[in-house]
Amino acid sequence: MLEFISRMLGRESASSKTVAKERLRLVLVHDRASISPAMLNKLREDLVKVISNYMEIDEAALEFNLCQDDREVALVANIPVVKMKRDYATKGLAE
């Protein structure tokens, strides 16, 4: 009953303007970087592939995001390293 009254009076868990603002913030990060989520995923895969030539990383814990500050967008990656490959191994790869 109380819930009904409170819905009648228009109280919601998060106000719709907060939702609007958060959705806008996210969509504009991609708009401004003019890169689609699919392309961002591809970039992430490529990056993982390249880095894996040099070190073993924890792919599950990898953080990879476009971050926005004022009118600037930065690509921020946090890549936990599990193990470094031995130097001679990469030299070996190059030959």
Added chain:
Amino acid sequence: MGEVIVVTSGKGGVGKTTTSANIGTGLASNGHKVVLVDTDIGLRNLDVVLGLENRIVYDLVDVTSGNCRLKQALIKDKRFPNLFLLPAAQTKDKTAVNPEQMKTLADELKAEFDYAIIDCPAGIEQGFRNAIAGADRAVVVCTPEVSAVRDADRIIGLLEAAELRNPKLIINRLRPDMVKRGDMMDISDILDILAIELIGVVPEDESIVVSTNRGEPAVMDMGSKAGEAYRRITKRIEGEDIPLMNLDVPVGIMDRLKRLIGLR
């Protein structure tokens, strides 16, 4: 030497034409020599908002393609002898004019007028590129909605890419009652996201509909809230530092009820 100001938005129907008509009329009533240019070729509207639809002989495309001289196409306003309209062509499309021609036209207008206000069509294609081609300044109109703000952001990027720096923002159709309820983004939310300078906030107002019905811009109606907002915007365009108008709504019975039973 006058100034060319383009009124643009990206998203359609957010109030570019209404804003152009009101700013132009406001500047004229303050004594400036003003021309309003409708660049929405094929969807001519500024003429009816100004109540000048019966006087059109030549149009923008006639001027840019050399069919007539600028002076022949300009329509003098009913109320202000120093206000003119250059109407859009109705039977052609946006490719009938190119940005180069618009630049030439802008120079001609600047020599003749204090202000040329360019009403831009919706979208980011040729109509947009034509409208901004000769502009010195830009005003971006948006409403407090996700899609309108998103499109405004895109337009701001495109304006900057076209070297039209520091566009000014007009937030149109704000509903203070909804803002108060938390169901509409507030001025600060939008400024936070778009990070450009605000030049005015126009409330949602029935008097806009009434004034459009009559073909008399609300800026001349001293009893209209939206008109007051446009009078202030006009002064800011002239360079005056005017505070935002108070859009507060009185505390309603629902608010009091909610407070009583502890919901806010």
